[in-house]
Amino acid sequence: MFTPLAEIARQFGVSGPASLEPRYNIAPSQSVAAIRADAEGLRSLDMLRWGLVPHWAKDVSIGNRLINARAETIAEKPAFRQAFSRRRCLVLASGFYEWGETPAGKAPFFVSPRSGECLAFAGLWEQWRGGGDTVLESCAIITTTANATLTKVHQRMPAILTADAQACWLADETPAAERLQLLQAAPEDQLEVRQVQRTVNNPRNEGAGLINAVAVKAADQTHEV
DNA sequence: CCAGACGTTGTT
DNA sequence: GTCTGG
DNA sequence: CCAGACGTTGTT
DNA sequence: GTCTGG
Numbered sequence: 001m002f003t004p005l006a007e008i009a010r011q012f013g014v015s016g017p018a019s020l021e022p023r024y025n026i027a028p029s030q031s032v033a034a035i036r037a038d039a040e041g042l043r044s045l046d047m048l049r050w051g052l053v054p055h056w057a058k059d060v061s062i063g064n065r066l067i068n069a070r071a072e073t074i075a076e077k078p079a080f081r082q083a084f085s086r087r088r089c090l091v092l093a094s095g096f097y098e099w100g101e102t103p104a105g106k107a108p109f110f111v112s113p114r115s116g117e118c119l120a121f122a123g124l125w126e127q128w129r130g131g132g133d134t135v136l137e138s139c140a141i142i143t144t145t146a147n148a149t150l151t152k153v154h155q156r157m158p159a160i161l162t163a164d165a166q167a168c169w170l171a172d173e174t175p176a177a178e179r180l181q182l183l184q185a186a187p188e189d190q191l192e193v194r195q196v197q198r199t200v201n202n203p204r205n206e207g208a209g210l211i212n213a214v215a216v217k218a219a220d221q222t223h224e225v
Numbered sequence: 226c227c228a229g230a231c232g233t234t235g236t237t
Numbered sequence: 238g239t240c241t242g243g
Numbered sequence: 244c245c246a247g248a249c250g251t252t253g254t255t
Numbered sequence: 256g257t258c259t260g261g
Contacts, residue, residue, distance in 0.1 A: 026243095051243095056257080062232090099245080204243090
């Protein structure tokens with residue numbers, strides 16, 4: 001069994017939870033690995049619920065809808081703009097699934113970096129206080145226009161950040177206009193796309209054995225964006 | 226003023 | 238058909 | 244996104 | 256909490 005933490009620690013310069021289970025089929029409302037930076041710029045790795053629950057929410061159900069945020073409107077949308085200015089994060093995944101048309105009908109594809117490194121999606125996070133001492137931390141993944149490699153399959157894709165862009169995205173002092181500039185599609189040659197079994201994306205299927213076409217070696221991956 | 230949304234994707 | 242949950 | 248439910252009364 | 260629509 002894989003222990004991706006050492007690799008993540010090396011790639012992103014963080015320490016984190018004692019263990020990180022490999023995941024193959026993460027759905028909204030489930031935990032994803034994310035990196036945040038404090039006021040001094042010190043990074044930490046935490047598990048956040050995928051699906052943003054704003055601080056004013058009456059219950060968590062709104063998070064089922066706020067799973068993605070469009071880069072084009074993130075600075076204005078009431079549900080996202082505060083997080084955009086103050087609570088940015090990186091959502092980590094070894095790849096992501098996307099559904100596209102094939103001659104045989106709709107099928108899922110697995111998108112991952114050729115380098116085999118972990119991807120960092122641009123994300124936003126929020127803290128929500130429920131009844132009593134309940135504190136829920138959640139996140140949304142930012143989407144942007146698909147690059148040439150992916151557009152055959154899907155019109156949109158998560159905003160993937162290079163190492164330089166990651167630091168810039170997390171830094172408090174980066175101006176808003178510059179932050180928006182970072183949310184571009186990944187360069188063409190860095191991602192590979194492979195068709196995989198339809199068992200992917202059924203929330204009931206999580207085990208690696210169910211997805212023979214996908215050999216995941218790093219941490220978490222999201223399904224769909 | 227109060228009520229209700231606060232979001233994206235994809236499809237027609 | 239449409240909404241909710243994962 | 245896809246999968247799966249789509250409902251109430253009453254009881255624990 | 257804050258904005259939009261009625």
